Amino acid sequence: MFDSGFGGLTVLRELIARIPGANFVYTGDTARLPYGAKSRATVARYATEAASFLVDQGAEFLVIACNTASALALDEICDAVTVPVLGVVEPGAAEAAAHSATRECIVLATSATVESGAYAKACEKLGVRALEKACPLLVPLVEESWTDHPVARQVAQIYLDDAFHAASGQGMNPDTIVLGCTHYPLLRPLLAELAPPNTRIVDSAESVAQRVAEAFPATSTGTAGSDCSFFATDSVAKFRTLGERFLGRSIPSVQLVDLGG
Numbered sequence: 001m002f003d004s005g006f007g008g009l010t011v012l013r014e015l016i017a018r019i020p021g022a023n024f025v026y027t028g029d030t031a032r033l034p035y036g037a038k039s040r041a042t043v044a045r046y047a048t049e050a051a052s053f054l055v056d057q058g059a060e061f062l063v064i065a066c067n068t069a070s071a072l073a074l075d076e077i078c079d080a081v082t083v084p085v086l087g088v089v090e091p092g093a094a095e096a097a098a099h100s101a102t103r104e105c106i107v108l109a110t111s112a113t114v115e116s117g118a119y120a121k122a123c124e125k126l127g128v129r130a131l132e133k134a135c136p137l138l139v140p141l142v143e144e145s146w147t148d149h150p151v152a153r154q155v156a157q158i159y160l161d162d163a164f165h166a167a168s169g170q171g172m173n174p175d176t177i178v179l180g181c182t183h184y185p186l187l188r189p190l191l192a193e194l195a196p197p198n199t200r201i202v203d204s205a206e207s208v209a210q211r212v213a214e215a216f217p218a219t220s221t222g223t224a225g226s227d228c229s230f231f232a233t234d235s236v237a238k239f240r241t242l243g244e245r246f247l248g249r250s251i252p253s254v255q256l257v258d259l260g261g
C-alpha cells in the first residue's frame with residue numbers, strides 16, 4: 001500500500017479488518033507530502049517511485065490509498081509495475097452510485113484531486129453527477145488532531161455550506177458525500193453531524209478495502225493475524241506517533257527509506 005503520508009493508514013485499518021490473514025507493506029512518502037497541492041507530473045513521479053519500491057519489496061497487489069495519487073497518476077503507476085493496481089477513486093465512486101437515490105453527490109477532496117476531475121468522471125460513468133469541493137484546510141486540521149475542535153467545526157461547516165450551495169445553484173440535489181481524501185474518515189462523525197439530515201457518507205477507504213477483500217477471498221476468511229511492515233521517507237518517530245492515530249493500533253517499528261529527490 002502506498003500513500004503520501006499517514007492518511008492511507010485509514011485504508012490499511014479497513015483492510016486489516018477485512019483481510020486478517022494478509023501481509024501488508026505500507027509506504028508513506030512523508031518527506032514529500034502533501035501531494036494534494038502538487039502538479040500531476042510531480043505526483044506521478046513520486047507515486048511511481050513508491051510503487052516500484054513496493055514491488056521490489058515483494059508486493060503482489062498494489063493499493064494506492066492516496067486519493068490524490070489515484071486521481072492524478074493511476075495510469076502512470078499501472079505502466080510502471082507489473083502487479084495489479086487498485087486506486088481509491090473508482091471504488092469510492094461505485095459506492096456512491098450504489099447508494100445515491102438522487103444520483104447526485106458531493107465529493108470532498110484535496111485541491112489536486114478536484115482539479116483532476118477524476119471523481120466526477122468516475123461517477124459520471126456510473127450515471128451519477130458529482131460536485132467536487134476542494135477542502136485544503138481539513139488535512140492539517142486532522143494532523144493537528146483537531147477533529148472536533150471549534151475551528152474544525154467552523155471550517156467543515158463553511159466547506160459543506162459552499163458545496164451544497166454550489167450544488168443547488170446547478171440544480172442538483174445531492175444525497176451523498178464521498179470522502180475523497182485519506183484524512184477525512186477521521187472527520188466523519190463531524191461531517192455527518194454538520195451535513196444536511198439524511199445525507200449518506202461514503203468513505204473511499206472502506207470501499208477500496210471491500211474491493212481488495214473480494215480479490216482475496218481465501219485470505220479474507222483466514223483467522224491468522226496480519227503482518228504489517230511500515231516504511232516512511234521522513235522521521236520514523238513522527239510516523240509512529242501520528243500513524244497510530246490513523247491506524248487505531250500500535251505501530252511497533254518503521255523503517256526509513258529514500259525514494260529519490
Ligand code: DGL
Pocket residue numbers: 003004005007008033034035036037065066067068069110113139180181182183
Ligand atoms: N493522501 C492525500 C489524499 O488522499 C492527502 C494528503 C496529501 O495531500 O498528501 O489525497
